[in-house]
Amino acid sequence: MAKIERARVLVTCPGRNFVTLVIETSDGVRGVGDATLNGRELAVAAYLNDHVLPCLIGRDAQRIEDIWQFLYRGAYWRRGPVTMTAIAAVDTALWDIKGKVAALPLYQLLGGASRESVMVYGHANGNSAEETVERALDYKQQGYKAIRLQSGVPGLASTYGVSKDRYFYEPADADLPTENVWSTEKYMRVVPELFAAARDALGWDVHLLHDVHHRLTPIEAARLGNDLEPYRLFWLEDAVVADNPESFRLIRQHTTTPLAVGEIFNSIWDAKLLIQEQLIDYIRATVVHAGGITHLRRIASFADMFNVRTGCHGATDLSPVTMAAALHFDLSVPNFGVQEYMRHTEETDAVFPHAYSFENGAMHPGEAPGLGVDIDEKLAAKHPYRRAYLPVNRLEDGTMFNW
Ligand code: KDG
Ligand code: MG
Numbered sequence: 001m002a003k004i005e006r007a008r009v010l011v012t013c014p015g016r017n018f019v020t021l022v023i024e025t026s027d028g029v030r031g032v033g034d035a036t037l038n039g040r041e042l043a044v045a046a047y048l049n050d051h052v053l054p055c056l057i058g059r060d061a062q063r064i065e066d067i068w069q070f071l072y073r074g075a076y077w078r079r080g081p082v083t084m085t086a087i088a089a090v091d092t093a094l095w096d097i098k099g100k101v102a103a104l105p106l107y108q109l110l111g112g113a114s115r116e117s118v119m120v121y122g123h124a125n126g127n128s129a130e131e132t133v134e135r136a137l138d139y140k141q142q143g144y145k146a147i148r149l150q151s152g153v154p155g156l157a158s159t160y161g162v163s164k165d166r167y168f169y170e171p172a173d174a175d176l177p178t179e180n181v182w183s184t185e186k187y188m189r190v191v192p193e194l195f196a197a198a199r200d201a202l203g204w205d206v207h208l209l210h211d212v213h214h215r216l217t218p219i220e221a222a223r224l225g226n227d228l229e230p231y232r233l234f235w236l237e238d239a240v241v242a243d244n245p246e247s248f249r250l251i252r253q254h255t256t257t258p259l260a261v262g263e264i265f266n267s268i269w270d271a272k273l274l275i276q277e278q279l280i281d282y283i284r285a286t287v288v289h290a291g292g293i294t295h296l297r298r299i300a301s302f303a304d305m306f307n308v309r310t311g312c313h314g315a316t317d318l319s320p321v322t323m324a325a326a327l328h329f330d331l332s333v334p335n336f337g338v339q340e341y342m343r344h345t346e347e348t349d350a351v352f353p354h355a356y357s358f359e360n361g362a363m364h365p366g367e368a369p370g371l372g373v374d375i376d377e378k379l380a381a382k383h384p385y386r387r388a389y390l391p392v393n394r395l396e397d398g399t400m401f402n403w
Helices: 041-056 064-074 081-102 129-141 184-202 218-231 247-254 268-276 292-304 320-332 346-351 377-381
Strands: 004-012 018-025 030-034 118-126 146-151 179-182 207-211 235-237 259-261 357-359 362-364 392-395
Touching: 004 041, 004 377, 018 041, 018 081, 030 081, 030 320, 041 064, 041 081, 064 081, 064 292, 081 292, 081 320, 118 129, 118 320, 129 146, 129 184, 146 184, 184 207, 184 218, 218 235, 218 247, 247 259, 268 292, 292 320, 320 362, 346 377
Parallel strands: 118 146, 146 207, 179 392, 207 235, 235 259
Antiparallel strands: 004 018, 018 030, 118 362, 357 362
8 A cells, every 4th residue: 555655835936826735655656736725825835734734644645535535524624715725735636646656647547538638718808808809819810719808997997807918817916915996887888899899800610708707796797698698608707706606596587698607616515506506507616726636526527417517717826737637627527618728937837847738729638647747846946935915806986895
């Protein structure tokens, strides 16, 4: 039996913060797991160091399900982003080890490929609708089959999803939270115009997506979904805050625009009502924040029974370790929808050498045993942690709002 002999948590900041768990077995096999929770990184590092790692040493590294249950049930205090991200890191590292021991890429252990490659969506954004559409044309030329469109809103100094750099978007931008200003009225006027211009320029043979980022009330979301129906979106994401899943009943009564939600979900219980009442079309839970490969597979199997497809979160705060794990999952899962792909910077990619690749709008996890990704520990040590917060939002009159 290969025992878990050593485990350590590495916090590194190659342009942005990442928390990585490395597990080593008595047979000398090493696995990696992502434990990054944007803006709350050190809470997960402490949870792992202080409460999880002492319980892991000496356990059979092959018993992934049993270890998952031990960490989930055994904490007594179940769920929550910190706990579930820590469990995800352990789970991912153990699947990596299992793949390496079997000398197979992880997707083979998950049942093999269900498709040739994984369709991904890129992020086109700009300060105006014209600039966003121009960038979307660039993505289409690069071969993307699905593109998310976010544009600036006249009268608002900054808007979610609009980056300073053409390709890299990093919302965790300051040592203390940046305060942004939000106006639903101004936003609601711009989005239908953006998608009308996009269909004119891009045509109909490309999927278009949009992220509201939790900012509307159910009735406003219903109206936006309605306004966008002529442009046949692939999905409208996080139209409302999903704390109260019943909100989606109201949206659903009014629009046929497909709905996606779940990037901040950490358990099947967050998604249960939305899935079983078929209130959503895509579940965006992903490996790192939803309890690892083991729990994400459970969510996807449940979703499959209700015609809900997957659309894993893949922003840059999810490290290349999560990207690799998500791609193995995506390639194998029967009810795959799409994978978000926000490329990492060269600095990040250098710290996390990986086997996955992009070609013609799709990605493949590669054929390396396990996840096919590692962390260069020496290089990682050259990039010490830097505190960085996500922004907050206020309405124009100063009222605190959702970011
Ligand atoms: O850390 C927060 C980001 O991951 C989130 O704002 C990105 O909404 C997001 C998306 O759809 O990628
Ligand atoms: Mg989102």
